[in-house]
Amino acid sequence: MKMQILALDGVFDTGLSAILDVFATANELAPMLPARIAPFDTRIVGMRRHVRTSQGFSVPVSGSPDPADPDWIVIPAIGYKMPETLVPALERRDVRDSGRMLRERAPGGNTAAACIGTFVLAESGLLDGQKATTTWWLVPLFRQRYPEVELEDSRMLVRSSAFLTAGAALSHMDMALWLVRQASPELAALVARYLIVDQRPAQSAYALADHLAHADPLVQAFERWAREHLAQGFSLDAAAQQLGASKRTLARRTQQVLGKSPLSFFQDLRVERAAHLLKTSSLSLEQIAAQVGYADGVTLRNLLRRRLGRGVRELR
Known part of the structure; x- marks a missing residue:
């Protein structure tokens, strides 16, 4: 060849x-x-x-x-x-x-x-x-x-x-x-x-979500809002209101910049934060789940395995 x-x-x-x-x-x-x-x-x-x-x-x-x-x-x-x-x-x-x-x-x-x-x-x-x-x-x-x-x-x-x-x-x-x-x-x-x-x-x-978000001021502001609200949960209404943008504009800009919806990006940030805590802290999976807005560790464990595989390390 x-x-x-x-x-x-x-x-x-x-x-x-x-x-x-x-x-x-x-x-x-x-x-x-x-x-x-x-x-x-x-x-x-x-x-x-x-x-x-x-x-x-x-x-x-x-x-x-x-x-x-x-x-x-x-x-x-x-x-x-x-x-x-x-x-x-x-x-x-x-x-x-x-x-x-x-x-x-x-x-x-x-x-x-x-x-x-x-x-x-x-x-x-x-x-x-x-x-x-x-x-x-x-x-x-x-x-x-x-x-x-x-x-x-x-x-x-x-x-x-x-x-x-x-x-x-x-x-x-x-x-x-x-x-x-x-x-x-x-x-x-x-x-x-x-x-x-x-x-x-x-x-x-391997992608750093905040690096991608910095390509657009509105998406960057949404990324900051999302990180502050990981434990509380996602609300497109609340995000758009705090950022001074319509829901349609926010959804369109995240799709253009990131290729995904605001909810999908919010979930990515949850996974990123959970994986970081799993590697760098002594917190249990249940404690990490609470910090990123999931009801229990089982849900988070399944999500991490589906999104990141077992390569991060064995989930405790």
Whole structure:
């Protein structure tokens, strides 16, 4: 399977390395399996001859992308982590050229993008009408900039038509393992064991709700109100009245910024607070439940397991 790794100037060092390391490890381990698996042919390509990583290292670009190649073009993140630096970077000529190249690809060509690389892919317009995920802390910007994309930002990986998108930072490794899995599930499992990579089907457990809320003053104010009322319970009427906004406006803004209703966001904050107390305090589950507005510990235990899994730690 051929993999063209598209490295744009300022490529995220960890992302590029993770992708290359997964494919190199897969090639090294493949002979250990009884079935013959064709090696992964990885080639670093660029829109320019000279590319440097975000940390200043020179990238050995072998040439330009071949849009006629029917296999995969893989887009790692570029190292612009915040909107004020990312938005100007997306206007660069090499990013525009990469979008044009992707649009010119032959039918059947597949494209994968991880983390902020999903913005590069979305700039091409090819994700319009498709399902996708992106890095969790830039979800408000992604929704604003690409309203035609059906964003499923809680997921780590989303496959839609000819596109594969992955969430934040180390999702580069999840994405590369998914690509290996298409050739051999056994090989992907073996690579994951050697690299000690756990399954991470969702990135929602890592998201900081207050970081997302800060993208909008009204949503930020609602987040402060919600944290002050976790124990009392949710009331859209009370929240809207205290914030000086209509219920419809508050619901619309939380949906636009966070992709969820005020009640759903309120419940997320409850879970976040409960998980924090579970890890950092000696409070019992019953005591934690009372602090975040649940009637009993059993309800909270079930909710934590459903939302976060057992990875936080064994629930006491």
